[in-house]
Amino acid sequence: MRRSEFERAVADEFGARGGSLLTDLVLSACGGRTGVEALAAGVDPREVWLALCAETDVPQNRRYGVGRLEPRRS
Template sequence: MRRSEFERAVADEFGARGPALMTDLVLTRVDGRTAAQAVDAGFPPREIWLALCAEMDVPDARRHGVGRLEPRRRN
């Protein structure tokens, strides 16, 4: 997962709450950092995404493959 995919996934899943969750919610799976702090500390975006999902009880079906853009269609 790239950082841009992570940011899209957060926006898609959490909407307007996303920025607050990124800066306020402490995630135990990334050493007690917020998601924003974990990004700054160099944690892999996928690890942060999964930690955020676990903390917010996001169903497994919505955790994997999110944030990716749809492939361009070839004519």
């Protein structure tokens, strides 16, 4: 997941509260860091996205592919 896909996914899923979730919510799966701290430390955006989804109980069917402009083709 690219950083732009990550940002789009956060905006699509959380709307206006996405920014505050990234700065305030501590993600245990990212070493007890916030999303912003994890990204700054070099954690892969996909890992941060999945941790954010887990902490906020986003259903599984909305965790993969959110934020992509188009699905990948095989």
